[in-house]
Amino acid sequence: MNLVRILLFATIVAVATAQCVVSEHDALIELYNAAGGPLWNNQSGWDTPASDHCTWYGVTCNHNGRVVGLDLTDNNLQGFLPESIGCFTFIKSLLLGENALVGLVPADIGLLVNMKYLTLAHNQLTGPLPAELCQAVHLQYIYLSHNLFTGVIPLCYATAFEFVKEIHLECNELEGPLLDFSQYDYIMEVRSRCNDWDVLCPLWTQTDAIVIECQGLCEDCPTPPVFECPPEIVNECGTYVLQ
Numbered sequence: 001m002n003l004v005r006i007l008l009f010a011t012i013v014a015v016a017t018a019q020c021v022v023s024e025h026d027a028l029i030e031l032y033n034a035a036g037g038p039l040w041n042n043q044s045g046w047d048t049p050a051s052d053h054c055t056w057y058g059v060t061c062n063h064n065g066r067v068v069g070l071d072l073t074d075n076n077l078q079g080f081l082p083e084s085i086g087c088f089t090f091i092k093s094l095l096l097g098e099n100a101l102v103g104l105v106p107a108d109i110g111l112l113v114n115m116k117y118l119t120l121a122h123n124q125l126t127g128p129l130p131a132e133l134c135q136a137v138h139l140q141y142i143y144l145s146h147n148l149f150t151g152v153i154p155l156c157y158a159t160a161f162e163f164v165k166e167i168h169l170e171c172n173e174l175e176g177p178l179l180d181f182s183q184y185d186y187i188m189e190v191r192s193r194c195n196d197w198d199v200l201c202p203l204w205t206q207t208d209a210i211v212i213e214c215q216g217l218c219e220d221c222p223t224p225p226v227f228e229c230p231p232e233i234v235n236e237c238g239t240y241v242l243q
């Protein structure tokens with residue numbers, strides 16, 4: 001019985017303290033390997049793993065060599081975001097939009113507590129919006145539009161981001177209700193059209209002070225990809241589990 005208790009306790013501790021176990025350098029290599037690196041438009045530096053990652057395409061470091069920016073926008077990324085995306089604890093801007101990323105957003109994205117600017121827009125990401133993102137309390141720009149996210153918006157999204165200026169959720173498969181983002185002091189823009197909630201915009205969206213787009217055509221929204229998850233990576237494939 002004691003052994004069972006010890007194992008149970010050890011498991012709880014392991015879950016509670018889950019965090020990055022690789023260096024930022026190795027986390028970048030994991031991203032390259034998980035997201036189709038050899039197919040990227042610009043792989044400068046990434047294809048020479050022994051080199052200083054601060055010189056790699058899209059990587060910005062501070063004077064201590066910590067990664068503070070990662071901009072791989074429209075660089076033909078295809079594949080998954082690895083858990084180690086949470087390793088860049090100094091990162092201020094994570095720009096991965098306009099690629100072909102699939103699968104779930106790892107919960108460890110919530111470890112990026114210094115992030116101000118996040119875009120995962122224009123990919124084919126699935127599953128729920130991660131509630132863990134609410135730990136990134138300095139976010140000012142949150143662009144998650146044009147993906148295949150499902151489920152309700154985590155309630156904490158309405159209160160966690162004290163400094164948020166823009167939230168883009170349009171063109172997903174999210175369910176209502178659309179949370180009231182007008183409570184945020186610095187909010188300037190909310191986009192939410194083309195999801196699975198009511199076509200009627202909620203009352204708060206009539207606020208004049210904010211640019212709000214909650215209705216409109218969906219022609220530019222993504223269509224679900226014809227993507228078959230290979231059996232060996234079923235766990236990472238979110239909703240695309242083979243029957």
Ligand SMILES: *[C@@H]1O[C@H](CO)[C@@H](O)[C@H](O)[C@H]1NC(C)=O
Pocket residue numbers: 042043044055056057058
């Ligand atoms: C690729 O990235 C490197 C490093 O940032 C840059 O010097 C180079 O101009 C880029 N190449 C292209 C074709 O954009």
